[in-house]
Amino acid sequence: MTQITDRPPAQPLTARGRGAASDRAFSAVSLAAGALVLAILVLILVTTLREAWPALKYAGLGFVTSPSWVPLEVDGAGPVYGALSFVYGTTVVSIIALIFAVPISIGIALFLTELAPTRLRSTVVTVIDLLASIPSVVFGLWGIIVVGPALVKVYNGLHGALGDIPVLGSLFGEPVSSGRGFMTAGMIVAIMIIPIITSITREVFATVPDADKQAAYALGATQWEMIRGAVFPHSFGGMVGAVMLGLGRAMGETIAVALTIGAATQITPNLFAAGNTLASVIALNFGDPGVPPGRSALIALGVLLFAITVVINYAAAVVVRRADVRMKGASA
Amino acid sequence: MTATNDRPAVHIDAGWRHDGAERQPADGGAALMELRDVSVFYGDYEAVRGATLPVRQNEITAMIGPSGCGKSTILRALNRMNDLIRGARVTGTITYLGQDIYARDVDPIQVRRQIGMVFQKPNPFPKSIYENVAYGIKINNIKGNMDDMVEEALTGAALWDEVKDKLKTSGMALSGGQQQRLCIARTIAIKPAVILMDEPCSALDPIATGRIEDLMYELCKQYTIVIVTHNMQQAARVSHHTAFFTAEVDEKQVRHGRLVEFGETGRIFTNPKDPRTEGYITGRFG
Secondary structure, three states: OOOOOOOOOOOOOOOOOOOOHHHHHHHHHHHHHHHHHHHHHHHHHHHHHHHHHHHHHHHOOHHHHOOOEEOOOEOOEOOEEOOHHHHHHHHHHHHHHHHHHHHHHHHHHHHHHHHOOHHHHHHHHHHHHHHHOOOHHHHHHHHHHHHHHHHHHHHHHHHHHHOOOHHHHHHOOOOOOOOOOHHHHHHHHHHHHHHHHHHHHHHHHHOOOHHHHHHHHHOOOOHHHHHHHHHHHHHHHHHHHHHHHHHHHHHHOOHHHHHHOOOOOOOOOOOOOOOOOHHHHHHHHOOOOOOOOHHHHHHHHHHHHHHHHHHHHHHHHHHHHHHHHHHHOOOO | OHHHHOOOOOOOOOHHHOOOOOOOOOOOOOEEEEEEEEEEEEOOEEEEEEEEEEEEOOOEEEEEOOOOOOHHHHHHHOOOHHHHOOOEEEEEEEEEOOEEOOOOOOOHHHHHHHEEEEOOOOOOOOOEHHHHHHHHHHHOOOOOOHHHHHHHHHHHOOOHHHHOOOOOOEHHHOOHHHHHHHHHHHHHOOOOOEEEEEOOOOOOOHHHHHHHHHHHHHHOOOOEEEEEOOOHHHHHHHOOEEEEEEEEEOOOOOEEEEEEEEEEHHHHHHOOOOHHHHHHHOOOOO
């Protein structure tokens, strides 16, 4: 038997203010780190806005409504800065990238979480992570040298087959001979964003409780019905988040797009035509921005891209919050 | 959630269910399912060894016993949920309407369509109340008016009055007891023949437990129920037949679940034949 010793007399509480000193130091450091991120963000916004201001003032509302971008003086007329065709290019390339990347990424993630044998799982994850580590300039060059020329034949085939159908025909128009255009850039970007979407959706799918899956199986669900009934509703927020991160990368992707999109300022439904995105225009023209305020105008494109990204992310957050309330109740 | 209190209180001692008049004759019900010498393995480990018992139609069959006695394992073998666990396998035969549910040509999805399951922790899908119930109906392609079928299932699970005005809100926003009844509604929506319940009340308070027990009693008029429970009073209150399992250590010092005794609930609790059963129900063991 252990000896039961007398407990020392009850001690009064010592007043130590608001927690131990170490806790206060910890919270101060964390706060500083958080504030630093915000400060950097504000600083970037302020300085780029200041740099962009001359061009924004010069172009006025036309900066976002005009499709015409002429950074030179032509016949005595001043330069024209209209970003609309680049906004269009960014949109088209991003949509193409998402259309290819999202189903593939979700498919890979489902394969990894629900189907793949454990041995295969780590191999596939490694390969996909490796894909993420390839520099984007390499993707761009591969796009120019290999993918573009190879795809021209496919584009020509599609154009030949579908070109005469009213709406589809305008989407699948005459390709550029080099193969560089919206479609090629979009597909290259798709490959680049697959790793990030895959790895996040995989993490999200892995958090679906077994109880939910078993509930579906107990109702006689097949594996696919279980995925639709239990995995997807549970993962909706995370999947949107993953797609948004992919979209952010797609919209901001610069060098790979600059190399593969063909550098043309135009708004055309033809997906095989050349174009430009906000990011690629900046990269391609920063060395030779034209007459003042050309440099400022390029920076203004960056500000515009930043603004669009913020708006889209905010919209996505609202969608996720509403869906969570609807599906998981107000607490989630 | 005011609606939860307008029903009679819990039957802590629901004697009316015990007396012979309320019960079906002890061996009158036909066996809908039969287990013959059923063992369940996880890899090389034999979790339950050689259980033989019938599951009679329109009855509540309770499985009781201490932790690790294999009662949940046996329950999950009844609708092939163990198939989902890597390395799990079943020997012996389990029949449903005379058909071996582990036969080569039997699809586990068809088995689960006829033999549904309610789990220990209420697990509604992260969807609306309506969608929770409609899910099983949709995937099983059951024809009919969806609204009517959802209402019927929720009514059958004694939940309709509480949720009829908020069918579009999330099933996860309900209280624990309501969630469990939603899970029961989801199960009966596809009209299985058998409902397996794996400690359905262990996460619930006594009032919610009482309501589920009342509901089970109603349900067994149309369904056949097998319930695993830690709560002996619950088994005594609701079940017609009781199977008592225990864990035994064999000569190699490995624990196996064993079925000790099966019989009419009243008899098991008042006049157990096996001393181990008696020890457990009188609280001397387990």
